Every structure is written in structure tokens, then in C-alpha cells.
Amino acid sequence: xxxxxxxxxxxxxxxxxxxxxxxxxxxxxxxxxxxxxxxxxxxxxxxxxxxxxxxxxxxxxxxxxxxxxxxxxxxxxxxxxxxxxxxxxxxxxxxxxxxxxxxxxxxxxxxxxxxxxxxxxxxxxxxxxxxxxxxxxxxxxxxxxxxxxxxxxxxxxxxxxxxxxxxxxxxxxxxxxxxxxxxxxxxxxxxxxxxxxxxxxxxxx
Amino acid sequence: xxxxxxxxxxxxxxxxxxxxxxxxxxxxxxxxxxxxxxxxxxxxxxxxxxxxxxxxxxxxxxxxxxxxxxxxxxxxxxxxxxxxxxxxxxxxxxxxxxxxxxxxxxxxxxxxxxxxxxxxxxxxxxxxxxxxxxxxxxxxxxxxxxxxxxxxxxxxxxxxxxxxxxxxxxxxxxxxxxxxxxxxxxxxxxxxxxxxxxxxxxxxxxxxxxxxxxxxxxxxxxxxxxxxxxxxxxxxxxxxxxxxxxxxxxxxxxxxxxxxxxxxxxxxxxxxxxxxxxxxxxxxxxxxxxxxxxxxxxxxxxxxxxxxxxxxxxxxxxxxxxxxxxxxxxxxxxxxxxxxxxxxxxxxxxxxxxxxxxxxxxxxxxxxxxxxxxxxxxxxxxxxxxxxxxxxxxxxxxxxxxxxxxxxxxxxxxxxxxxxxxxxxxxxxxxxxxxxxxxxxxxxxxxxxxxxxxxxxxxxxxxxxxxxxxxxxxxxxxxxxxxxxxxxxxxxxxxxxxxxxxxxxxxxxxxxxxxxxxxxxxxxxxxxxxxxxxxxxxxxxxxxxxxxxxxxxxxxxxxxxxxxxxxxxxxxxxxxxxxxxx
Numbered sequence: 001x002x003x004x005x006x007x008x009x010x011x012x013x014x015x016x017x018x019x020x021x022x023x024x025x026x027x028x029x030x031x032x033x034x035x036x037x038x039x040x041x042x043x044x045x046x047x048x049x050x051x052x053x054x055x056x057x058x059x060x061x062x063x064x065x066x067x068x069x070x071x072x073x074x075x076x077x078x079x080x081x082x083x084x085x086x087x088x089x090x091x092x093x094x095x096x097x098x099x100x101x102x103x104x105x106x107x108x109x110x111x112x113x114x115x116x117x118x119x120x121x122x123x124x125x126x127x128x129x130x131x132x133x134x135x136x137x138x139x140x141x142x143x144x145x146x147x148x149x150x151x152x153x154x155x156x157x158x159x160x161x162x163x164x165x166x167x168x169x170x171x172x173x174x175x176x177x178x179x180x181x182x183x184x185x186x187x188x189x190x191x192x193x194x195x196x197x198x199x200x201x202x203x204x205x
Numbered sequence: 206x207x208x209x210x211x212x213x214x215x216x217x218x219x220x221x222x223x224x225x226x227x228x229x230x231x232x233x234x235x236x237x238x239x240x241x242x243x244x245x246x247x248x249x250x251x252x253x254x255x256x257x258x259x260x261x262x263x264x265x266x267x268x269x270x271x272x273x274x275x276x277x278x279x280x281x282x283x284x285x286x287x288x289x290x291x292x293x294x295x296x297x298x299x300x301x302x303x304x305x306x307x308x309x310x311x312x313x314x315x316x317x318x319x320x321x322x323x324x325x326x327x328x329x330x331x332x333x334x335x336x337x338x339x340x341x342x343x344x345x346x347x348x349x350x351x352x353x354x355x356x357x358x359x360x361x362x363x364x365x366x367x368x369x370x371x372x373x374x375x376x377x378x379x380x381x382x383x384x385x386x387x388x389x390x391x392x393x394x395x396x397x398x399x400x401x402x403x404x405x406x407x408x409x410x411x412x413x414x415x416x417x418x419x420x421x422x423x424x425x426x427x428x429x430x431x432x433x434x435x436x437x438x439x440x441x442x443x444x445x446x447x448x449x450x451x452x453x454x455x456x457x458x459x460x461x462x463x464x465x466x467x468x469x470x471x472x473x474x475x476x477x478x479x480x481x482x483x484x485x486x487x488x489x490x491x492x493x494x495x496x497x498x499x500x501x502x503x504x505x506x507x508x509x510x511x512x513x514x515x516x517x518x519x520x521x522x523x524x525x526x527x528x529x530x531x532x533x534x535x536x537x538x539x540x541x542x543x544x545x546x547x548x549x550x551x552x553x554x555x556x557x558x559x560x561x562x563x564x565x566x567x568x569x570x571x572x573x574x575x576x577x578x579x580x581x582x583x584x585x586x587x588x589x590x591x592x593x594x595x596x597x598x599x600x601x602x603x604x605x606x607x608x609x610x611x612x613x614x615x616x617x618x619x620x621x622x623x624x625x626x627x628x629x630x631x632x633x634x635x636x637x638x639x640x641x642x643x644x645x646x647x648x649x650x651x652x653x654x655x656x657x658x659x660x661x662x663x664x665x666x667x668x669x670x671x672x673x674x675x676x677x678x679x680x681x682x683x684x685x686x687x688x689x690x691x692x693x694x695x696x697x698x699x700x701x702x703x704x705x706x707x708x709x710x711x712x713x714x715x716x717x718x719x720x721x722x723x724x725x726x727x728x729x730x731x732x733x734x735x736x737x738x739x740x741x742x743x744x745x746x747x748x749x750x751x752x753x754x755x756x757x758x759x760x761x762x763x764x765x766x767x768x769x770x771x772x773x774x775x776x777x778x779x780x781x782x783x784x785x786x787x
Contacts, residue, residue: 031492034373042500080668151500154669155607156703167669169502169769178373180499181442184670184677184770191679195442198376 034178039063042149046142048108051120051135058146062134063175067103067200069192070171071185072152074111075123080168084185085127087192088170092130094193100132103196108146110163112137151182174199263496265489265509268333270517271626278455278481278513281349283317287362291315291407302365302400303407305391308753313358313411319351320362323379323452325372331516334493338372339451342381346514347483347534348436348454355430355460358411365402374446374497377402382439383456384580385562385711385734386431387415390755393711396441396772397680412458415713418752419690428648429714429732430460433481433530433563433582441680445505445536445764449497451514453534455481462647463565471647472639473559474528474586480520482599484577484624485511485534502669504537504608504765510601512625519626524593525636528586530563535579536764539611539705539737541603543574543618544587547596550618554597557641560584561731564714565648569641570727574615576603578707578737580762586641592629599625608765610705610740650730653716653747656694658783660685664708664738664761664771666701671761671771674786678760678772687750688781694718695746699738706738706766710748711757712777718745735762750777 032040045059056062071088073081085107092099099105109115115123120135129135137143147153152167154160172195173180179199183192289296293310295303326344327336342348353359367377378401382394391398392408400406414425438444438452464470465479473479486507490496498505509516533540544554553573559565563582575583589597602621604614665672676684687693695715697708714732717725721742724730736744760772775787 031494034371037490038373038499149500151498151502152669155503155609165668167502168667169669171500177369178371179376180374182500182502182769183442184672185668186670187677187770188679191677191681194680198378198442 035176038178038180044142044145044149046138046146048136048138048142049117051117051124053117053121056134056136062104062106062136065176067174067196068172069103069105069196070150070173071107071169072110072147072166073107074109074163075115075119076111077164077166079164080166080185084168084170087186087189088133089127089129090189091192092133094189095196099130103132105133106136107133108136108143110143110147110166112140112143172196172199262498263488263490265487265507266334266491266493268331268509268516270623271519272332273515273518275480275482275518275520275625276513276515278347278350278483279345281319281321281343281351283319283359285318287318287320287360291318291360291362291409296407300404301406302404303391304398305755307391307407307409308389308755309411310360310409313409313413315360315409316357317359318362319359320364321348322364322366324366325368328451328514330487330495330511330514334489334516337495339495340367340375340447341451342436342454346451346453347481348452350454350481351436351456352465353410353412353456353458355412355414355458356424358409358413361408361410362405363408364405365400367402369402374499375450376440376443376447378443379438379440379447379452381406381408381436381452382711383408383410383436384434384709385714386410386434386456386458387413387429387713387752389753390757390777393755393757394436394439395711395756395774396439396444396758397774399440413752415749415751420749420751426651427460427462428651430463430648431458431564431714432463432560433457433532433584435483435532435534435580435582437534441678442768445768446497446499448534448764449485449487449505449536450495453483453485455483455530455532457481457530467638471565471644472637474526474636474638478523478525478638479528479530481530481532482512482625483514483532483534484540486538487511501608501765502769504763506538506605506608510622510624512599517623517625519628521628521630522589523631523634524590524629525634526586526588526590526638526640528559528584528638530560530582530584531575531577532582533577533579535762537579537608539576539578539603539605539707540601541574541576541611541615542599542601542624543621545598545600545618545623546592547598547619556588557586558583558728559586559641559647561728562714562733562735564732566728566731567648567650568646569644571642572728574602575728576737578705578735578762579764580707580709581735581737586638587627589627589629590636592627593633595629597627597629598623599627608763609703650716650732651749653718654692654749656747657688657691657781659694659696659785661696661698661786662759663698663700664706666704671766671769673759673771673773676773677770678774680774682774683756683776684773685775685784685787686780686782687775687777689754689777689779690749690751691781692747692749695748697736697738697742697744697746699740699742703740705740706761706763706771707735708738708759709735709762710759712753713748713750715746715748718747720744754778
């Protein structure tokens with residue numbers, strides 16, 4: 001394939017692979033670390049606002065070096081959200097003072113135009129959310145980007161457009177260890193805490 | 206129709222790509238070499254193989270097909286002794302991660318001992334891609350093949366030497382399921398029986414026929430003989446990551462009929478003519494590194510196809526009969542494979558299906574294709590004598606564009622996914638195997654006994670949460686109890702609207718009574734351990750649960766669904782319950 005020139009290669013395969021191919025399959029290049037690759041692919045460092053009206057960056061302030069639980073909701077949701085929020089309140093109780101210390105909980109609104117920091121603050125108060133559990137809003141485009149990057153999307157466009165049918169799973173992960181998984185938001189709080197504990201073991205080797 | 210719309214979009218994308226390529230003056234030969242054009246001229250779309258609806262996934266770099274030979278998987282060799290010696294109770298002091306006693310070690314003392322080491326290792330999947338770091342049994346992908354015999358119990362000491370540094374996905378805690386042996390629960394590889402790095406776990410495989418302690422004492426029902434099994438990691442919530450990373454292998458069982466010698470018994474092709482084929486679809490990122498979409502809820506589709514750890518290999522064969530044991534190794538794709546003659550793609554090439562899910566059928570059936578869901582196996586006999594000097598392609602022609610399931614469209618020959626090319630270039634050799642057309646019987650189907658209880662299971666998706674009967678998997682929750690040595694009828698319902706699920710039940714094979722009220726087709730009149738629960742289907746299956754007791758799961762074997770709670774724990778004990786919708 002040595003006679004394939006850069007223009008042809010670009011038409012076929014896109015720039016990254018062409019650069020690699022034309023540079024002799026990329027030997028000698030430095031690959032991004034798996035942690036950096038995950039960050040670049042899934043965690044856009046968008047600006048968000050918390051229910052305390054604090055400005056935060058998604059990766060820098062919320063994800064980096066932390067164990068996290070992430071879900072999507074909106075304040076007026078009458079379907080799956082109240083049950084999941086009540087569930088997460090029990091999870092927070094079970095986790096105790098670790099929430100806010102090394103474990104963080106994030107509930108991101110699907111309706112950022114309606115869910116202002118004040119609206120989310122009222123929601124957090126109503127559900128008795130404790131410190132270390134943030135309700136987040138932001139620019140609608142940024143929130144939609146996060147929703148897609150984090151995989152809270154139905155493959156059926158009709159279902160995906162119906163916010164009442166939104167994905168009710170929760171993501172949980174340990175960012176520095178590159179461990180990411182998910183479980184139903186309506187799973188039992190004890191089971192959610194047990195699942196989270198798997199990411200938090202001391203390494204035994 | 207949404208399927209039509211998707212197909213239309215894909216064709217448009219392909220056409221746009223084709224125009225771009227013409228503008229770039231790329232020759233057909235270049236395209237073929239880069240794997241972008243199939244033998245029949247179909248241009249692989251640059252997009253349209255995304256692993257999930259949210260997009261953003263990489264597309265694999267171009268790779269060439271049929272460059273390297275099919276890897277032949279090494280056979281696992283026993284060791285003379287294990288130190289310390291295996292014990293009935295877990296040897297926690299020595300670092301064993303088992304939590305329950307062996308229930309049958311004294312009755313079936315191991316005739317052979319093995320030790321296997323799960324570890325990270327490099328793997329070359331293609332000359333067009335860099336070395337991959339996989340996790341494998343003995344560092345191999347697929348892992349070594351165990352050759353077992355009925356009446357010859359074995360014990361495998363399974364060491365977890367996986368690193369904490371996971372390269373981006375995978376958890377170094379494991380539980381190895383032997384799919385689907387008649388195995389005591391504590392050796393089954395239950396998803397919650399995982400053990401940690403630095404620990405080992407003794408798994409006792411009695412290699413005994415079902416019924417040995419119940420309906421057919423003392424040695425079991427010969428009609429329950431299993432042939433092609435496989436083993437894989439089953440770690441709760443991390444099965445898709447760990448198995449995708451390479452923790453999969455074959456386990457074959459022989460007996461006095463399926464002997465492993467083509468001059469005796471059923472006279473099936475044996476030795477070098479009996480070849481396991483593990484299918485696995487993968488994605489590689491822009492740097493050529495194996496990619497796993499961590500935030501996928503639906504199912505992961507690859508745009509590159511590996512057989513026995515190589516991308517689209519070739520296999521040089523003699524002009525004679527071969528037995529192939531084909532496994533859909535997942536994580537999510539459904540296949541329907543055909544044999545395509547590149548010189549005559551419109552001519553269907555018949556072959557013989559002899560087993561379903563590794564269990565020999567009542568007799569061989571001649572077919573032109575076989576459909577497989579994840580974890581399903583089929584054993585086939587292909588006679589290459591008619592193709593001497595030519596090549597035949599093993600081709601997947603089932604269209605699937607996302608994790609929901611196949612569209613149902615069968616693509617024209619030459620326009621599907623070429624998996625493996627058979628080159629019939631080796632010299633003629635003796636073939637003492639039986640012509641499948643002459644085989645009138647392998648095994649009788651065991652009788653279906655009146656069920657003690659009928660249980661119904663709805664496989665659902667509620668706000669994206671995978672559920673069975675509205676509930677989610679929890680290691681600690683026993684959903685129902687089967688009374689040991691009784692028969693049951695289970696009804697599996699798919700109400701999830703636009704999704705298909707390959708449902709797997711551990712422990713004992715079942716028979717399909719009906720699909721939507723209709724008797725199953727011939728190849729499904731068999732003993733099975735996975736059933737494809739297709740769009741809007743209701744399937745009745747019949748079981749017996751004999752001899753052993755303890756915990757087992759039922760789950761969707763789309764490993765992404767399984768990891769997101771489409772699973773349940775049930776148990777066999779001496780009392781049982783009569784819950785009808787557990």
C-alpha cells in the first residue's frame with residue numbers, strides 16, 4: 001500500500017489513521033494513556049452550575065481523581081425520577097460521610113432551561129440531599145453533549161425524544177482506576193452501595 | 206419501516222464513500238487490500254457500524270483480510286500434582302477464593318489435574334494493527350482448549366494473576382463459568398463467586414451425565430451427553446469487559462460414541478479435522494488499540510471480525526470432511542453464517558449441522574446457513590472434497606446495525622462480513638469419517654416430563670433499565686427455588702419492543718416446546734442452553750434439574766444487557782417453591 005498517497009488515504013480512513021500509516025504504522029509515537037483516552041472520549045470539560053449556583057468544570061472539578069455516581073433527571077419528572085432520587089438518598093445515607101470526601105454523587109438535569117440552580121436547590125432540599133451530592137445544570141448544548149457522551153441515550157429516536165422515557169440507569173466509576181460500570185437507578189440502595197464497593201478495593205497484587 | 210430507513214441511510218453512506226474514493230482514484234485492488242471492498246464489490250460504509258446510538262465511537266482503521274492463517278488453539282495439558290492438594294473445604298489459608306465446599310469431590314475424585322493462569326499478555330490480531338494487550342487464560346486468546354471425557358472427572362486450579370492496571374477497561378476480579386456443563390454450583394462460575402487478583406479457585410468438573418443421582422443411576426442418561434462447551438469470565442457487571450478483553454476458551458467432551466476418533470463411534474471428523482472456531486467482533490480505535498465502549502447500554506458491535514484471535518484469517522484445508530465447532534463469542538452480535546463460493550456467489554453451498562449448543566442433534570440435518578446468538582454454538586460438518594483447488598468463505602450475512610438485534614435482512618452473498626476463508630489447497634488425504642447423510646441417529650431427545658410448576662419470565666426494558674419481571678439482578682436475592690430432581694416449564698416473554706435477547710440458563714439443558722405457539726424448526730429440536738428470544742416472542746422451554754444443588758443464574762447473554770441487571774439468581778434445593786412469576 002506504499003503507493004497510496006495522503007489524499008487517497010484521507011478519503012479512505014481519516015486523518016489519524018493516515019498519519020499512522022504514512023509514518024510507518026505509528027511506531028515510535030506516544031499513545032495517550034488509557035486514562036487520558038477515556039477522559040478525551042467521554043468527559044468533555046464543559047462548564048456546569050451546581051444547585052448552589054457554583055460554577056464547575058465537568059472533568060476538572062467533578063470527575064478527576066474521584067469515585068462518582070452519575071444520573072440524569074429533571075425536577076418536574078413524575079415518572080422514574082422520584083423513585084431514583086429517593087433511592088439515591090438512601091445510598092447517600094449508607095455511604096455516610098464518604099460522600100463529599102472521596103465519593104461524589106451527581107444528578108444532571110435533562111431540562112436545563114427550566115431547571116435553574118434555584119429550581120434544583122429546591123429539588124435537593126425537598127429530597128433532603130446531603131453534602132457531596134450535586135444537582136447540575138448548564139448550557140443546553142453542553143448538557144446534551146454530556147448525555148450523549150455518557151451514554152444516557154435510547155437507540156430508538158422516537159423514545160429518545162420523549163424525555164419521560166429517559167434512561168434511568170446510574171453510572172458509577174472510579175476515575176483514576178479506569179473502572180466504569182452501570183446499574184439500574186431503581187436497584188436496591190444496598191446493592192448500589194455493594195456495586196460501588198467493588199471499585200474501591202485496595203489492590204491485592 | 207425503520208429498518209428500511211436505516212438500510213437506505215447505510216447505502217447512501219456507502220455510495221458517498223464510493224464517490225469520494227473514485228475522486229481519489231483509488232484502485233479496486235487497493236480497496237480490496239485495505240478491506241474496504243468485499244470480494245463481490247460491496248463497499249464497507251465508513252460509518253454505520255457505530256456501537257451505540259449516541260455515536261462518537263471510533264471506526265476501526267483499515268485492515269486487510271485473509272493475510273494470516275487461522276490460529277489453531279492449543280490443547281490444555283494436565284499437571285502431575287497440585288500443591289497444596291485440593292481440599293473439599295475452601296483452602297482460604299493458601300489463598301483460595303472459593304467460599305463453599307465441593308459437593309461432589311469425594312464421589313468423583315479428579316483423574317486429571319490442571320492449573321490455569323489468567324494474565325495479561327500481548328496478542329497480534331493483524332499485521333495492520335499494533336500488538337494488543339489482552340487478558341487471557343494462560344495469556345492466550347482464545348484460552349487453551351480442554352479435552353475432557355465422560356467418566357473422567359477433572360479439577361482446574363484457576364489462578365487470578367490479572368493486573369490492577371486495566372488498559373482502560375476490565376476488572377481484575379473473575380469467576381470462570383463452564384458453559385454449560387452439569388457442574389456443581391460452587392464450580393459453575395456463578396457471577397458473584399468472583400475471586401481477586403492473587404487468589405486461586407479450584408473448579409471441580411465431574412464430567413458426569415445428568416441423571417446419575419436421580420433418573421439414571423449410577424452413570425447418568427447417555428442421551429444427555431454434551432460435546433462443545435466453552436468457558437468465559439462471568440464477573441457480575443464486568444462480564445462484557447472481561448470477556449471482550451479475551452477471557453474465553455473451549456472445553457470439549459468426548460465419550461464412547463463421540464469418541465474423538467473418526468474410525469470409531471459416530472465417526473465424526475477428528476484430530477486435526479475437528480476445529481473449534483471462536484467468532485468475536487471488535488472495534489479498534491484511531492491508534493489501532495482494541496476499543497470497548499464503557500458507556501454503552503445497548504450492546505456492542507464490532508466492525509472487525511476475529512476468528513480464534515485473528516482478524517479474518519485464512520485456513521488451508523485438505524479436500525475432505527471437517528468438523529467445525531462454531532461459537533458466537535459475543536459480546537452482542539447475532540450471526541447467520543453461510544458458505545460463499547466467490548466464483549459463484551449466488552449458488553448456495555449446503556453443509557451439515559450436527560449439533561446445537563454443542564449437543565448432538567437426533568441426527569445430522571443438511572442446511573445452507575446457521576443463525577447464532579451470543580453464546581450459542583453449532584457443530585457443522587463441511588465436505589471440502591467438492592472444492593479442491595478453490596476457496597470458500599465463511600460469511601455472516603445477517604444485517605445488524607445496533608445493539609437491539611439483527612434487522613432480519615439477509616444480505617446478498619458477498620456483501621456480508623467475511624469471517625474466514627477456507628483455501629482447499631492441501632493434498633488429498635484419507636477420510637475415514639462417516640458421511641453425515643448416512644448417519645441416522647446420534648442421540649434420542651430425552652423425554653419431556655410433566656412439569657411441577659410453570660414459571661413465566663418477561664424480559665423488559667424500563668426507562669433503559671434491563672429487567673426480568675420488572676426486577677433487577679442482585680447477587681444476594683434468590684428469586685425462586687427449584688426442587689431438585691423435578692421438571693419445570695418456563696415461559697420466556699419478550700415485551701421489550703424492538704430488542705432481541707439470547708437467554709441462557711445455567712446447569713441443565715432444556716428443550717424448546719414452542720415459539721409463539723409453533724413447534725420449533727428442526728435444528729432447534731434439540732437440547733439447548735441458549736435460546737434467541739426474538740422480537741415479540743413467547744417461548745416455552747422444558748427442563749429437569751437433577752443431581753446437584755446450589756445457586757445458578759438465568760440471564761441475557763448479550764453481555765451488555767447481562768451486566769446491566771438482565772439476570773436473576775435462582776437455586777436448586779430439596780424443597781423448592783411454586784412461584785409462577787419470580
